[in-house]
Amino acid sequence: ILNVEQSPQSLHVQEGDSTNFTCSFPSSNFYALHWYRWETAKSPEALFVMTLNGDEKKKGRISATLNTKEGYSYLYIKGSQPEDSATYLCAPGATAGNKLTFGGGTRVLVKP
């Protein structure tokens, strides 16, 4: 079982401010890292799948970086909006197309 840690567990952000949070995972046997956004009463939504060390991906105001050698990924939200309020989950996978191990998530609340 992989040890996946996300910090902080929760985050309050003022609307318009930028923020970031971390996902730490074992660097050995790494294949890919997934990020998901999970809004209340909805299904988790895939944000990014990252595989290469140094990879950086962007989707609108949200971006993520990956360091596979030291085993961490950052997710950034630029100019936070209330609709960004959600729990953000990371999940490394050790093999292609197979099971993921989820971190506990970072719950983001953006205050108007």
Added chain:
Amino acid sequence: GAVVSQHPSRVICKSGTSVKIECRSLDFQATTMFWYRQFPKQSLMLMATSNEGSKATYEQGVEKDKFLINHASLTLSTLTVTSAHPEDSSFYICSAREGTSYGRGYTFGSGTRLTVV
């Protein structure tokens, strides 16, 4: 985009009865689906990997006779909680991957809140 439909969204059952949860890929074929469980304030825990046409692979500590998984077609996987007890009350959610498009991530259902009374 890919959609996974999960039913029911909520179910209350009596202790000792069985409950079936369905996970259906609506617009794509899913040879593999995953079943997760989430206890309050905890992360999603993988219970089992469901493979179309073959036996499911269960994670360590998950009782396969209690959590029966059937993946009889490329679009449907079911999880049956047999002889449910209050400790089985939890949030169950499935996910599936669309074909070989690994780069898209997995598509999740909306989850099922099971309460056993």
